[in-house]
Amino acid sequence: MMSKSVWLGRARGPVKLAMIGFCGLALVLYVWLVSARVMDPETAIGMQEMIRPQGRPMVKLMMFALIGALFFASLYLSDFKGDIEPGRKGFFDIVSLVLSRAAMILVAVIVLVMFYEVVSRYVFSRPTLWANELSLWLASFVFLLAGQYAMQQRSHIRIYVIYDHMPRWMRKTADTISVLLITGFAFALVWGGYSDAKTRFLRMETFGTAWDPPIPGTIKPFLLIAIVLVAVQAISNLIADWNREIADLHADEIDETEIENIRRTLEEHN
Numbered sequence: 001m002m003s004k005s006v007w008l009g010r011a012r013g014p015v016k017l018a019m020i021g022f023c024g025l026a027l028v029l030y031v032w033l034v035s036a037r038v039m040d041p042e043t044a045i046g047m048q049e050m051i052r053p054q055g056r057p058m059v060k061l062m063m064f065a066l067i068g069a070l071f072f073a074s075l076y077l078s079d080f081k082g083d084i085e086p087g088r089k090g091f092f093d094i095v096s097l098v099l100s101r102a103a104m105i106l107v108a109v110i111v112l113v114m115f116y117e118v119v120s121r122y123v124f125s126r127p128t129l130w131a132n133e134l135s136l137w138l139a140s141f142v143f144l145l146a147g148q149y150a151m152q153q154r155s156h157i158r159i160y161v162i163y164d165h166m167p168r169w170m171r172k173t174a175d176t177i178s179v180l181l182i183t184g185f186a187f188a189l190v191w192g193g194y195s196d197a198k199t200r201f202l203r204m205e206t207f208g209t210a211w212d213p214p215i216p217g218t219i220k221p222f223l224l225i226a227i228v229l230v231a232v233q234a235i236s237n238l239i240a241d242w243n244r245e246i247a248d249l250h251a252d253e254i255d256e257t258e259i260e261n262i263r264r265t266l267e268e269h270n
Contacts, residue, residue: 006079006080015072015079019075022068025065025068029058033062045058047128047129047134070106071102074098074099074102077101090233092152096149097152099145107142116131129209130211134213141219141222144223144226147230148229148233151230172242179238182230182234183231183234189227197220198221
């Protein structure tokens with residue numbers, strides 16, 4: 001039984017088909033690349049070439065398929081609400097949910113990459129040059145996107161000892177000051193880092209290793225994008241929570257599924 005749509009509605013079906021199509025295309029291309037490498041190792045496309053798509057149509061097509069698969073999978077998964085996720089409230093929540101699903105997918109990719117490296121290194125004695133750096137690269141995006149998701153979920157560490165005893169107007173003032181500080185920090189970071197980020201991105205600065213991925217050239221610009229997204233999400237939270245009761249703002253979500261699992265476990269042992 002399909003769960004209730006969070007925001008896609010009737011578009012969930014087409015998005016799912018697009019996700020399957022791009023995933024299928026990526027899988028077919030992967031099989032083709034592996035087969036080509038087995039048959040002709042000297043001219044085959046490997047991970048060294050995958051981050052250098054210039055003059056390589058198959059690499060560009062593979063990157064297009066992977067990006068499309070990630071995009072539509074993130075859209076599709078964002079249409080499902082987690083058991084302990086609060087409902088969508090702010091105007092920017094959908095963007096944060098989509099990006100959070102992308103981060104979750106990247107975590108799974110990191111696990112697969114590290115599993116491949118372990119098997120390759122300790123079973124076949126053929127360690128790779130790229131697994132560690134690819135994991136680091138992807139983990140950087142996950143780290144930045146996780147901050148935005150935590151902001152949308154109101155999951156950052158907050159201390160309520162004084163806040164809970166404030167009158168409503170004072171709590172609104174404190175929330176406004178917090179958002180202004182976040183926005184000011186984002187503005188200062190973008191103001192100070194834009195020139196350097198632009199320079200690194202335009203020359204696609206690399207990591208300086210054997211595989212040499214463009215980690216500095218991609219992470220530095222994305223850092224600025226991420227902090228802007230966090231600031232926008234903070235503004236969205238402020239607007240959405242403006243008239244909410246304090247009990248609704250930071251009360252722990254009850255995980256009914258976990259409670260049911262604990263109850264069944266206790267019954268089985270009794």
